[in-house]
Amino acid sequence: MSNPVWGMLAKSQTDPETIEEAIVRLIAAHEADAESHIGTGKSLENHKSAVTLDHPVESIAPNKLEQNFFQKMVLVGSFQSLDGYDFLASESDFNAAGVWLTTSRVLNNIAYLVTKHVSSLDADFDKNPILEFESKVLIQDAAEVYLGLGDMFLNMSGPFIGFKFASGNVYAIITDENGDEVASELVGSWAGTDFYRFRIEYFKGVGAKLYINNSLVSTLNNTTPDGDVSSYFCCYLKTLSTGFGPEVYLKPFSYQQNN
Numbered sequence: 001m002s003n004p005v006w007g008m009l010a011k012s013q014t015d016p017e018t019i020e021e022a023i024v025r026l027i028a029a030h031e032a033d034a035e036s037h038i039g040t041g042k043s044l045e046n047h048k049s050a051v052t053l054d055h056p057v058e059s060i061a062p063n064k065l066e067q068n069f070f071q072k073m074v075l076v077g078s079f080q081s082l083d084g085y086d087f088l089a090s091e092s093d094f095n096a097a098g099v100w101l102t103t104s105r106v107l108n109n110i111a112y113l114v115t116k117h118v119s120s121l122d123a124d125f126d127k128n129p130i131l132e133f134e135s136k137v138l139i140q141d142a143a144e145v146y147l148g149l150g151d152m153f154l155n156m157s158g159p160f161i162g163f164k165f166a167s168g169n170v171y172a173i174i175t176d177e178n179g180d181e182v183a184s185e186l187v188g189s190w191a192g193t194d195f196y197r198f199r200i201e202y203f204k205g206v207g208a209k210l211y212i213n214n215s216l217v218s219t220l221n222n223t224t225p226d227g228d229v230s231s232y233f234c235c236y237l238k239t240l241s242t243g244f245g246p247e248v249y250l251k252p253f254s255y256q257q258n259n
Contacts, residue, residue, distance in 0.1 A: 077233055085116060100248070107241060133233065133251065
């Protein structure tokens with residue numbers, strides 16, 4: 001007596017479908033189910049939410065990339081030279097890795113570093129800007145620090161989206177063209193002594209998303225900022241009490257917007 005082929009056996013005495021036919025049917029049903037691999041803990045959801053997608057080298061086909069290089073403007077701001085910045089600080093230092101600046105310990109003394117204004121070459125809130133940078137912020141209660149996108153220096157006026165450090169806390173904020181806060185959310189207490197990565201995304205007609213160390217910390221559904229803004233990147237410091245002064249360390253930043 002010959003041995004039967006396992007896959008050709010019926011599933012049971014009451015079901016004539018063979019094991020092989022059942023396997024083919026179940027695989028087809030699985031492939032046809034649009035929700036087979038989505039949901040918490042399933043493969044597509046994990047793939048989608050992963051910070052890094054590890055694919056083999058040279059596995060991305062060129063026809064899957066944007067064909068028009070000029071669809072976006074992308075720049076990297078470094079601090080090897082400060083010629084491209086408006087800059088003021090009581091003390092500072094910089095090299096190829098970044099820049100350090102601080103105020104004096106005198107009441108209302110300020111320091112700032114912002115990209116220079118050049119007509120027709122400025123940042124534009126209408127073009128969905130994204131700013132990302134790393135910074136170490138050393139601050140006492142009697143001081144303020146602003147880091148972000150827009151105009152927030154000298155007279156504290158101008159539209160701005162970013163982070164405000166004050167009173168031992170960090171806030172996500174949006175200001176209007178007068179420097180008045182039109183949206184604000186407490187992110188948490190701040191006692192940072194190391195570098196953190198900050199990311200700011202603004203979508204015209206929608207609002208802003210702000211991240212710290214790749215985690216979303218605030219969604220501000222405010223669309224006040226629009227049009228050109230002088231600075232791709234803005235760092236502003238202020239002493240609020242004699243004897244205290246904030247310090248900021250900055251590494252090179254990246255900025256992009258639609259053309």
